[in-house]
Amino acid sequence: MPPKKPNQKDDLSDFKQLAFRASIDMVSAIIIGVGVGYFGDMYWSYAPLGILIGFCFGAAAGFLNVYRGVKKLQDTDSERL
């Protein structure tokens, strides 16, 4: 079987899917982090400390999500090669 030519359009749509997935992974972690911080503030009146810490942890978790998603993709790509 002749090797399949790399299709630029396919790559682009793959990239779009990846970008969409990564953005949702990032945003959802921040939503959870900020949500936990916000409700923590309501209970323990340390506002705005909770929301700030929550945002930082949420952003870190978001980066972790994105990193894991991309790494998984990279691993499957190298398996294919």
Place this chain on the structure above:
Amino acid sequence: MDNPLHQFEVTTLIPINVLGYDISFTNSALFMFLAIVSIFSLFYLGLRHRAIVPGKLQSLVELIFEFAETMTEENIGPDSLKFLPFVLSLFLFILFGNMLGMIPYAFTFTSQIILTFALAAIVFVGVTLVGFLTHGVKFLGHFMPSGVPIVLAPLIVPIEMISYLSRPVSLSIRLFANMMAGHTMLKVFAIFTIALGFFGISTIIVNILLIGFEFLVAFLQAYVFSVLTCLYLKDALSTH
């Protein structure tokens, strides 16, 4: 001119009120019911004869089943058969919801975040239960990756926990956003067609392409939702 978001309005068809709770039969419920009925009738009609040489419908049913079987096998591993019924029903429900939504004037129930979130919450609770049932309290060790110095625990554990809790949110937003964005775009281009008069032919061509793309998205999102469910299950089953 019509509102592009009009198609997502939930309207009451049969008002039902039980103990002060509004549990009316809505258009959303109607299409969920239709999805279930069509899945059941497809499987009933397809598997009625159980021929050795399958007919058209039986081949279709077998194709769907084998597709889900390979998907779970590849993503979960040796224990996959236990979870096949759950993953297959989830996949079929979302797929039929998306596909029924492609019929003109139909309601797309997967474009409602409350429904996608409910599905994602079922997956989340189920996966957590599977994790605790297989590993017991050791399942909590997932939040502390091996090889991390204990000093970093106060940083790593909350980050891992937020990452774990964000799964149902990302799972539900992904499906809901894809379906809602696609259907809104179709409607917007349809409105352009009317507004442009004769030149509306150009937007009709765009809309035909978009409808093809929407069918792809409808299938792909059902697939992505079930594959992610499988991956989460694998995560819960594995010991690091």
